Amino acid sequence: QRLILATRNAGKITELHAILADAGLDLELVGADAYPDVPDVKETGVTFAENALLKAHALAQATGLPAVADDSGLCVDVLNGAPGIFSARWAGTHGNDRANLDLLLAQLGDIADEHRAAHFACAAALALPDGTERVVEGQMRGTLRHTPTGTNGFGYDPILQPEGHEVTCAELSPSEKNAISHRGKAFRALVPVVKELLG
């Protein structure tokens, strides 16, 4: 049985392969890039869950195969949850991780550490070709650094120091990050649902 990972973000795909395999999901996982004719869906939702469902349904409908999608982002307390669902295009160009991160740091300026609380959020959605859908969410809380550190991961990883850790997400090993991350939590919760619905 094939399961489509309805994302074109290479960082997510790497993490999802590890998270889903470690959780004992024994399916053939294929990224959205294997279906280049399926156009990217407009992320018109106002929540992570809505956008994750939009992406999963688009692939499931177009391919006739079950699909899982990830919609995620960084929510900064002092910015009332921004960048949130706009995290991938915060500086204007979709997926320019470095520009997004630099703009966010500039916006925070020298705000003190006690006001730099933030969390990553992830909605993990499953859609079947018959329209069945499920969505679960996970979060990872932390504090935003003043300067980026570390080269692992992607996106805003070099500036988020997870609660209980002295290093940024980009200094954690991939397995250390997956063990505590928003994405790890959401997709580990989705695996039993996938197993139940796909057998």
Ligand code: ITT
């Ligand atoms: P797909 O829609 O194809 O999945 P995308 O990158 O556009 O890819 P999102 O709309 O969900 O996906 O945007 C997620 C953004 O949030 C991502 O580009 C990062 O900037 C940020 N982000 C999400 N998870 C992250 C993580 O684990 N570490 C660092 N940044 C993360």
